[in-house]
Amino acid sequence: xxxxxxxxxxxxxxxxxxxxxxxxxxxxxxxxxxxxxxxxxxxxxxxxxxxxxxxxxxxxxxxxxxxxxxxxxxxxxxxxxxxxxxxxxxxxxxxxxxxxxxxxxxxxxxxxxxxxxxxxxxxxxxxxxxxxxxxxxxxxxxxxxxxxxxxxxxxxxxxxxxxxxxxxxxxxxxxxxxxxxxxxxxxxxxxxxxxxxxxxxxxxxxxxxxxxxxxxxxxxxxxxxxxxxxxxxxxxxxxxxxxxxxxxxxxxxxxxxxxxxxxxxxxxxxxxxxxxxxxxxxxxxxxxxxxxxxxxxxxxxxxxxxxxxx
Ligand SMILES: Nc1ncnc2c1ncn2[C@@H]1O[C@H](COP(=O)(O)OP(=O)(O)OP(=O)(O)O)[C@@H](O)[C@H]1O
Numbered sequence: 001x002x003x004x005x006x007x008x009x010x011x012x013x014x015x016x017x018x019x020x021x022x023x024x025x026x027x028x029x030x031x032x033x034x035x036x037x038x039x040x041x042x043x044x045x046x047x048x049x050x051x052x053x054x055x056x057x058x059x060x061x062x063x064x065x066x067x068x069x070x071x072x073x074x075x076x077x078x079x080x081x082x083x084x085x086x087x088x089x090x091x092x093x094x095x096x097x098x099x100x101x102x103x104x105x106x107x108x109x110x111x112x113x114x115x116x117x118x119x120x121x122x123x124x125x126x127x128x129x130x131x132x133x134x135x136x137x138x139x140x141x142x143x144x145x146x147x148x149x150x151x152x153x154x155x156x157x158x159x160x161x162x163x164x165x166x167x168x169x170x171x172x173x174x175x176x177x178x179x180x181x182x183x184x185x186x187x188x189x190x191x192x193x194x195x196x197x198x199x200x201x202x203x204x205x206x207x208x209x210x211x212x213x214x215x216x217x218x219x220x221x222x223x224x225x226x227x228x229x230x231x232x233x234x235x236x237x238x239x240x241x242x243x244x245x246x247x248x249x250x251x252x253x254x255x256x257x258x259x260x261x262x263x264x265x266x267x268x269x270x271x272x273x274x275x276x277x278x279x280x281x282x283x284x285x286x287x288x289x290x291x292x293x294x295x296x297x298x299x300x301x302x303x304x305x306x307x308x309x310x
Contacts, residue, residue: 006019006057008056017042020039020208027183028200031186031201033189034203039204040204044155094130099148112148116147136167156186203297222295227288231256232258238253241279267288
């Protein structure tokens, strides 16, 4: 279990992480979100013992990062931002080196190396220098070094950055499989990643926690939660006719699309559907939305007085 209490990091007068507190339990895959400069990487660096906190405490499985950094690091996998160091090593040399650093020897070392090569799909680049790899392969090598020792806590800073869509899918599946008995913290800008991989979302802005809940609870905060979208066959209608329905907050007219937003907590699908039928509108699709994460992310992170726990 990870316990973060009143964690603060100052760089001179600037407060990058401000009084952050939260706990994380095994089995949780936490999407750590926030706009650029919110303090995500700084928090991750403190969690992994690479940066000392100005105040507050971090304990991982009962050990304090200040006193037991080495023991904590042994049970932790970390994928930092960017590419792995030692660009002149080949992929295989690098993995072998990391396995040595992690104290793996003999058959166990060979088995673990073979396992990560397979799970992160590195077989085709084993003899290439890391510096000559594409961005996506560099990221995969970074992921391989983070999981080679089967750590109980995995901290991944933008794990799918630079990967093509197939690889993104593959890495997300890999993370989901790895996550069963571990704590996984993923920093990401990709909101769809949160619903695809995470069972908890934690959003920070200006170093302060502004949301902590499930991806579902995050979606429920969107003004598009339970909004009804009608994709019209022809863009001849406007949404004025729908504005007067009960519990309708507003109507957004798009090109061939009209979206009807409900007032909080109301389900307006049936009444919108009936009205569209009564009006005789031709449509290709009509559906209820789950909520738009981009929209709620913007709402939460652009307002400064919005601290919330789901
Ligand atoms: N070593 C440092 N010295 C001074 N300021 C720093 C230092 N490291 C980070 N900062 C500042 O702290 C703030 C938080 O940075 P951090 O890298 O943690 O943000 P982030 O949420 O990871 O952003 P991004 O999404 O852009 O990676 C930023 O304003 C950054 O400029």
